[in-house]
């Protein structure tokens with residue numbers, strides 16, 4: 001795709017380069033339910049926006065990250081795998097508690113940041129669906145905001161069970177109701193709607209995890225016992241409207257709308273969105289936490 005003006009479209013470049021993958025996502029009947037993720041498209045987004053994730057999102061997640069590490073009881077002697085570690089925020093919090101931490105992720109760009117921020121932690125590329133660890137290698141697995149990303153969640157959760165020792169725990173966080181639906185996000189969406197570009201194309205499987213009951217059912221079906229959950233609301237804030245805009249457009253759901261705009265409308269779309277964000281509440285609230293303890 002070359003019709004994007006550089007600067008305005010840097011957010012969607014990786015996405016646009018993968019239009020073919022997007023076509024396949026649309027062609028997949030599972031996507032009609034809105035419950036299927038496309039690993040290729042989301043991986044491309046994480047590759048392209050790793051730095052934005054670390055600088056824009058991570059600071060707003062500090063409370064949630066800390067809570068995850070507390071629930072994991074990350075203390076000296078605990079062997080902890082931070083699955084889908086991203087830029088390593090949860091791994092860092094767990095290592096701060098004294099646990100012996102390994103972090104894995106699909107995205108080399110996210111891991112490069114993780115290594116830069118925490119050179120002492122062991123980070124490597126691995127897919128949750130096929131973990132390169134022995135059975136019972138860990139006491140705890142943490143997974144921040146990623147269970148919705150797994151293409152085959154039963155297989156990924158099966159891998160978590162396999163690498164946990166008997167009695168080990170999975171501690172995972174997901175968005176709660178309204179999670180990610182910030183006033184800033186809605187403002188950008190409203191602007192898209194005015195430009196008749198509302199279609200998001202496809203989504204991650206957030207729905208399953210929004211309600212504690214359905215998330216717990218999935219975990220029990222995967223073989224976890226003594227599943228419990230708790231809900232917290234955390235509030236973060238984007239530093240400014242421009243960062244909120246970049247953040248909203250960075251991800252496939254935002255980019256999918258952006259590609260529906262005619263190139264001639266792009267400039268006024270950005271002007272309108274920035275103007276609307278200038279007076280918008282830049283806070284965002286989330287999340288929902290789940291804790292599981294196999295026997």
Ligand SMILES: C[S@@+](CC[C@H](N)C(=O)[O-])C[C@H]1O[C@@H](n2cnc3c(N)ncnc32)[C@H](O)[C@@H]1O
Nearest residue numbers: 046084085086105106107127128144145146149
């Ligand atoms: C929303 S971010 C969460 C990052 C971090 N856990 C946190 O709490 O900030 C999702 C991360 O999951 C990774 N990811 C997605 N699917 C994955 C998979 N199948 N295996 C490993 N990592 C995956 C992405 O590359 C991305 O870094």
